[in-house]
Amino acid sequence: MSRRMVTALAVLAFTPAACGVTPGAPGPPTVVKTATSAPAPLVKVPDVSGMNHQDAQDAMQRAGLYNLREVDGSGQGRMLVIDRNWVQTGQDPAPGTEVRADAVITLTAVKYTDR
Numbered sequence: 440m441s442r443r444m445v446t447a448l449a450v451l452a453f454t455p456a457a458c459g460v461t462p463g464a465p466g467p468p469t470v471v472k473t474a475t476s477a478p479a480p481l482v483k484v485p486d487v488s489g490m491n492h493q494d495a496q497d498a499m500q501r502a503g504l505y506n507l508r509e510v511d512g513s514g515q516g517r518m519l520v521i522d523r524n525w526v527q528t529g530q531d532p533a534p535g536t537e538v539r540a541d542a543v544i545t546l547t548a549v550k551y552t553d554r
Contacts, residue, residue, distance in 0.1 A: 479539045486534030492525035492548045503540050512547040524550055 482503045487495035492509075499507055511517040512528045519525050529547035532538055 479541075481537040482540050482542075484530070484532050484534055484536045484538060484544065487527050487530055487546065488534070490527045491523055492519060492527060492546065493522035495527045495530075495546055495548075496522060499544055499546070504538070504542070504544050506541055506543050508543055508545045510545055510547045512549040513553050517550075519548060524552075526551055526554070 484504065485498045485502050487498050490498065496507060499505075509519045511519065525548035527546060527548050529545075531545040531547075532542070538544075
């Protein structure tokens with residue numbers, strides 16, 4: 440069978456008549472669903488003070504918090520590239536605070552060699 444014939448058959452197979460739809464006929468009724476917004480469940484922020492930065496990230500993610508912001512606590516503006524080389528010195532919001540799962544959690548850390 441030629442490529443053109445296969446293409447023609449494929450086009451014919453998906454015509455409205457082949458799908459049981461009469462052109463110009465009204466379709467099935469449209470169902471409109473109204474959105475009911477239930478309050479988002481709150482997540483308790485874990486205490487990660489003094490933890491290795493990688494372990495702190497893991498703890499936050501286990502709690503359901505993924506919107507993590509990392510800050511160099513030395514003020515030098517360095518990127519926390521190798522997470523295991525850093526230790527947590529602060530976090531915001533504070534441990535125990537209940538937040539929405541999409542809340543920004545700021546983890547402040549310094550390199551172990553900075554201490």
